[in-house]
Amino acid sequence: MTTLSERISQSAFDDSRLRVVLLLDLYDGAQNQFLEVYEDLHKQVSSVPGHIRDELCQSIENPSQWLITSEWESAPRFLAWVNSEEHVASVQPLHGCVRDTRSLRFSVLRETGRDGPAAAAFSPGVSAGASAGSASADDQERSRGRLQVAPRRGDGVVRHALTFTVKPGSEAVVAELLSGYASPQAQVDEHTRLRRSSLFMHGNRVVRAMEVEGDLLAALRHVALQPEVRALEEAINPYLEQDRDLSDPGSARTFFTRAALPAVHHVAAGGGESPQLARHALFYPAKKGCGTELARLLAAQDEAAVDDSASPIEASTVFQRDDVVVRLLDLRGPHDARPALTLGVEGGHKAAVLARLLDSAKDGVPTTHQEISRFLERSEMRLITDRRSPDRA
Numbered sequence: 001m002t003t004l005s006e007r008i009s010q011s012a013f014d015d016s017r018l019r020v021v022l023l024l025d026l027y028d029g030a031q032n033q034f035l036e037v038y039e040d041l042h043k044q045v046s047s048v049p050g051h052i053r054d055e056l057c058q059s060i061e062n063p064s065q066w067l068i069t070s071e072w073e074s075a076p077r078f079l080a081w082v083n084s085e086e087h088v089a090s091v092q093p094l095h096g097c098v099r100d101t102r103s104l105r106f107s108v109l110r111e112t113g114r115d116g117p118a119a120a121a122f123s124p125g126v127s128a129g130a131s132a133g134s135a136s137a138d139d140q141e142r143s144r145g146r147l148q149v150a151p152r153r154g155d156g157v158v159r160h161a162l163t164f165t166v167k168p169g170s171e172a173v174v175a176e177l178l179s180g181y182a183s184p185q186a187q188v189d190e191h192t193r194l195r196r197s198s199l200f201m202h203g204n205r206v207v208r209a210m211e212v213e214g215d216l217l218a219a220l221r222h223v224a225l226q227p228e229v230r231a232l233e234e235a236i237n238p239y240l241e242q243d244r245d246l247s248d249p250g251s252a253r254t255f256f257t258r259a260a261l262p263a264v265h266h267v268a269a270g271g272g273e274s275p276q277l278a279r280h281a282l283f284y285p286a287k288k289g290c291g292t293e294l295a296r297l298l299a300a301q302d303e304a305a306v307d308d309s310a311s312p313i314e315a316s317t318v319f320q321r322d323d324v325v326v327r328l329l330d331l332r333g334p335h336d337a338r339p340a341l342t343l344g345v346e347g348g349h350k351a352a353v354l355a356r357l358l359d360s361a362k363d364g365v366p367t368t369h370q371e372i373s374r375f376l377e378r379s380e381m382r383l384i385t386d387r388r389s390p391d392r393a
Contacts, residue, residue, distance in 0.1 A: 007306055009154045010317075011267040013296050016148040017052075018110040020078060022068040022101060030097035034066070037093045044090050045070065050077025064099075075107070076292045079262060083321045088257055095250060102217060107148040136215035155268070157195060158216040161209040161319045161326065168204050170239040175201055177235050177382050184226035186389040187323035192218045196388045198328070200381035202283040204241070207261065207326050207381065209281070209319070220256075261319045261326065265299035268315035268330075269306040277314050277330045281381040282343070285359045286326040294357040295320040298327050301344040312337060323359070326381070335380070339373045 026034055038056060045051055052071040059065035072078040081087055094101075166174045178199055186194045192214030199208045212219040223229055224246075233246055244255040286294045295318050302316035313328040327344065329335075339347040345354050351372065355365040366375040 005356050006153050008265070008267045008303065009152055009157075010159065010263060011299065012079060012150070012262075012264040013299055014107065014146075014148055015074050016077050016146045018072040018075045019108055020070045020072065020107045021104040021106070022070075023104075024066045024068070024094075024098050025100040026064045026066060027097055027099050030078040031063070034094070034097040037097060038068070040093070041090055045081070046087075048077075048081045050074060050081070058320055059292045071108075073135055075105070075264075076296075078105070079264070079320075080322075083260070083262075088254065095253065109148040109151060111117075111147070150294065151292060158212045159209070159218075159243070159263040159266055159317050160212070160216055161207055162256070162259045163205060163207045163261045163321070163324060163326070164255075164259050165241045166204050166206060166236070166239045167241055171201065171204055174206065174236055175382075175384055177232060178271065179205070182228040184223050184229050188214065188219050191215065192222075194219055194223070195385070198279055198281070198386045199384040200281040200326075201384055202379075202381040203323075205283065207281065207283075207319075208355065209317070209326075209328050237296040239240075248366055261321045261324065263317050265302070265318040266296050266316070266318045267299070267302050267306050269311075269313070273330075273392065274314075274332075276332055278332075278334050278335070279383070279386050280329045280342070281333055281383070282327045282379040283381050284327065284354075285381065286323040286357055287359045288323055289329050290357045291320050291323040291325055294354070295325050297350070297353060298325070298344045301341075301346070301350065302327075305341060305346075311341065313341065336373055336376060339376045340370065343372060343379065345372065 028366040042054065042056075045054065052073060054068060054070035057067040057069070058065070070078075072153040129325075178201075183197075184194065188194065192212065195213050197208060197210050199206070201207070210219070230246075237244065237246075242255065242258070245251040246255075284294055284298070298316075299318050300311060302318070305311040305313040306316070312332045313329060314332060317328040319326045319328070329342065331342070335342050338346065340351070343354075345351040345366075351367065352365045360378070366372045
């Protein structure tokens, strides 16, 4: 029998410490410039809530290859920083000296020697020759934060989403453009493959949710180079609220950094894909500063739902960036058969909690079946396209 913990293949909400690994390939002759930028960046990051420490490393084989590792109290703390406008501005100077980057994020599951001298010497501000005993007691205490309780069983799929807004009044034209383009080639390389792409709209907001088998970064770069996708991007450019020039690497990088909508939780009942399942997406605009709490509430609701054999929810992915929360559901049967469950408020006082966290809950707390159904209808995103790779259709 599959346990609930085994059904959760991805989560930012277990409160375990996070290790972030950033691989960098510098331009020739850019080393001194990079070190100056790193010092400024380190000073900014060291004051960010949740940041514990970082290390800068240089390859012993290729001096143009560098590595930055940073440790955080939890994934939500890191995501709040990396998704902020302050982060976008702080990393801009890196682009002039870095040819390529790759960011990897890991929950800390196990560690050894954390109470020894090596752990103390790892604290920020402690030089190689300094005494290990001089490390900050607060830093050492924070570094003893929670570990991930158990390994998660992945399903071989990486989930990610992009979101952006279009100019009011252009929604119909944009929807037509987004529904009519030719699908890009699914096979990226021998290890990576596009599995599924689902595109939704809510008002003037567009959300594209992607499922990739293999390397997400390779898949995103592959899609961006496809002629049909490039033509689509050019066609919708005039309708975007945020100007961009995809022919300019800096402009493209900034746009897609701001458009990133990370998956923060995924749970599935384990029944797999089925023709009886229908995909739905719900949009939750959170009050300022409440996005993480709202995403955590919905994740907990869906963990309980997939643990119930009578639940129509087969799988759920929660995406969150700042105060934008999107919940992607694969459902058996009509989505409004159990509206409170579909909305994420079944049981207890969850409707009241949701209303407190939502920026759009101006009509108060939905309590009756009819009120919850109307709330669900307002939250439902319009499906524009839902495309699977040919052999998964």
